[in-house]
Amino acid sequence: MYQTLLTTRYLTSRVIPLIAVAAVALCVALVIVVVSVMTGFLNMVQSSGKTLMGDVIVSYGISGIPHYDTLIQYLEQDTDIFAATPIVEGWGLLQMPYPDSESKQSETVQVWGIDPLSFAKVTSFDESLQWKKPTENQKSWLLIDAITENQDFLRDQLPEEDWSHLALLVNTASREMNYKETRIWQEVQEFLPSMLWNHLLSFDERLSTPERLLHQGLTLSTNGVDGIVSGLHVSEGNERQKDGTYQVIRNDYWWLPRYKGTLTMLPVDNQGGVIEPESVIMPFVNEFQSGVFMIDESRVFVPIQITQKLLHLDEAEVINIDDPSEVLGKDPARATSILVRGMPNVDADDLREKVKHLYSGFLDNIPDKTIVFPPLDNDPGLTINTWEEQQRRFTGPVEKERELMRTLFSIVYLVVAALILSIFWSIVFEKTRDIGILRSIGASRASIVWIFLQYSLVIGIAGSALGLCLGWFITKKINTIHEIMGNPPIGFAFGSLALAAIMALMTIAKARKGFVLPIVLGSLGFLTFGGIGALVLFVRHIGGLVIWDASVYYFSIIPNEVDWPSSIATVGGAILFCLLGAVIPAAKAADTDPVKALRHE
């Protein structure tokens, strides 16, 4: 009881406990942020692998697996398997619509030919699509595009004067829209006769029904034409905002679903030699964001039949080489991989064994008349892996790295203990006379120990609670903080420099009185704020800092989920180490000879 009174007074009447609380809080926050980011990173690697690839992957290089549709049917009959989908994978060159020049930019892309409907059942393809409905600006651009595409028709339908007016409207609007929003939609709708307006709306189904945008992405087609869904970072038009959302530069001018792209792929023969390159021009129908930077910057999805055709993996006739007129049979279309998703609660490793077993069964059930056989189950080129095994080269090192970080940062606990030890050592020294007084009025040794343990417990609990809040806040806002650190606002620099100037003036004013502490504090404040201001200016001068480089860490955002189990363990550890740090000085205090303690100066 009296210990509580004393602890409260000791805590509130000195600066040392506040410093200790701050130090514990910083240590705890540091561990929480580091472990949370590492765990989040690992989870992201793992879950992205799972959501992008399904549970089990059957692959057979560039030759592909024939009769894959039979294999899929066979697999889907099993009750453990939810769905399976074929992939035809290869590298290609994609010509982008930008810049506004004859010479366009090309990107190397990893092309996945997919069957969109079954692909969405196996992966989270539908959730990853970026554009659900066009924004007002995007709708305006689509309208401008529709007018441009239909200009001959409109010129015929409209009186000369009206056409000129419409053309002027469109020109002005597209020029202005590069900088600000305009009301072209409303203006054109009011100006055009309803018949022509409806004609324009029906020209692009996204104009009349905005929801078609998402649907087009899901089906990889627009108005019955095959389309491309590309990764969000493939296009240079997409710019990440501070809040983590994306915006298309020049007010949606470079919004990819307005344009077409040319996809070129190289089919390869059995010997690995390149046959004639094949190209196809296709509209972009949507973009996707998986969160894995490496995928988002290079992958595009197209319908599977496109890649089969471009890579010569589509159905072909097998002819007799000696007599080309004799058709021996059919070489069926092929898929380079089959992605399999298990039912919920089916373990990936069990599923892999199941798929292996089913594959053998599938081989036994190939019809007799077939002349082209799928790879045998003992073919070394055939791999059947879980998503984890497929991702092992990523997840393995990350897991090791996290454990290393955990071990390294456990040292922080020792820092906390050493800190508390030194603080309490000095507190006990300072309070020696109080201990003597308490002993002289009958306080027991145990109760003296308890004063200091209670004191450290309060510091530990307050510090780690504060650290938990701080760690939670930093982890949640880590992307914003990263953004601000990378590109600090100029106001920050001016603010800091202004504070530095105020500090300097105050220090000069105080210096006249001759006291040293205000001068030291003022100078430190001046140096700190001046330094921050100068640093901000320097960072801005060199064009900003990128600490989390998406191309290095795979993900475009820093994981910001708090790892609660580790955080709670960290808080518990910090409190425990605070107690450990205080227990020796507390015992020393209890054993102090009261007579000597009373003489302590």
Add this chain to the structure above:
Amino acid sequence: MNNRFLLEGNNLKKTYLLGRTEVPVLHGASLGVEEGQWVTILGSSGSGKSTMLHLLGGLDKPNLDGGEVLFRGKSVWKQSNRKINQYRNNDIGFVFQFYHLLPELTVLENTVLPTMLNMRSSGARERATALLEKFNLGHRLNHRPRELSGGERQRAAIARALVNEPSVLLADEPTGNLDEETGKEILDVLSNLHDNGLTVILVTHNKEIAGRGNKIVHLRHGAIQHTATLAQST
């Protein structure tokens, strides 16, 4: 052993270690204090008078063969630690030269503190307030010790020593840090308490102060030189 004494020190010996050197402070000093007596232990610096007081108050332990302290006929140092703590808390009240108030607590809290140690807290605040008011500190209850004058601090320390209604008040140079007038004021407070029946053992080097008690014990080089009984306390 003589049961007419309230507090008794028999053949007290105490040696301190100064580095590796043994420094004998008391060698075989005996003293008996009757209930209601005022005993003054007089001696120069280093004579062992404070040590004597500490031994009697259960704050310091005599050497292994260094005699014993008896309180109401019972050996203090043969009891358990808990009992010794209780002895210091309940039966003895200490007043020191340098007041020894806890700087973080208010005057009232300092005074109440001993009652919080023995859970005798019911009515403790009232008792402490009454004591402080009696010592003219009613207007200082919520002040910190540093805001008080020396005399006020010593009066607060006396109030703390008395709050558990001890049988003996042990005062170690209670006026040593005060000017003459304030010192006299403090002595008047003690005299008053003594007149009301409190047993007082006072340690001083000041011969003038010694005149106030019933009995003067002269201590020199750790031994009792002579004891004088005064006819009447003033």
